[in-house]
Amino acid sequence: MADLKAAFEAAVANSKTLAERPDNATLLKIYALYKQATTGDNAEKKPGFGDLVGRAKWDAWNAVKGTPAEAAMQQYVDLIESLR
Template identity: 75%
Template sequence: MSDLNAAFEASVAQSKNLSERPDNPTLLKIYALYKQATVGDNSEKKPSFSDVVGRAKWDAWEKLKGTDGDTARQQYIDLIASLS
């Protein structure tokens, strides 16, 4: 496992133990960076207008389309570090 992957996994674990719950825009960024880092570009069907939360998550992930996995991992690590 590379150093980046190890640091990413450590940040994922750390994200579950943050002292304060981040605001919704930050939570969406965390979600989107995690999905981009672990899955890659969003290829899921866009949720309906009635699924407000699902649509917000989908939109956040979609904005990262084309972002390299390692770049998304590093951004995730940096974001979690800034919240700790």
């Protein structure tokens, strides 16, 4: 677990220095996995129709609901590594 946490923290740092900006779908996946790994299941109220960005983020995070934190961390690390 300590190794995974260190790899996750390194991936978070690496996500800020990617050579090129990922597409929006990939950015939403990165966001969702980060939130699932650090916060857990989405328990927030769904944003209204006027907040398109907030709604997209909420939907992406809600899509990974039930994923254990360790699995979300590993998926996040794998995704960032694939983008480098």
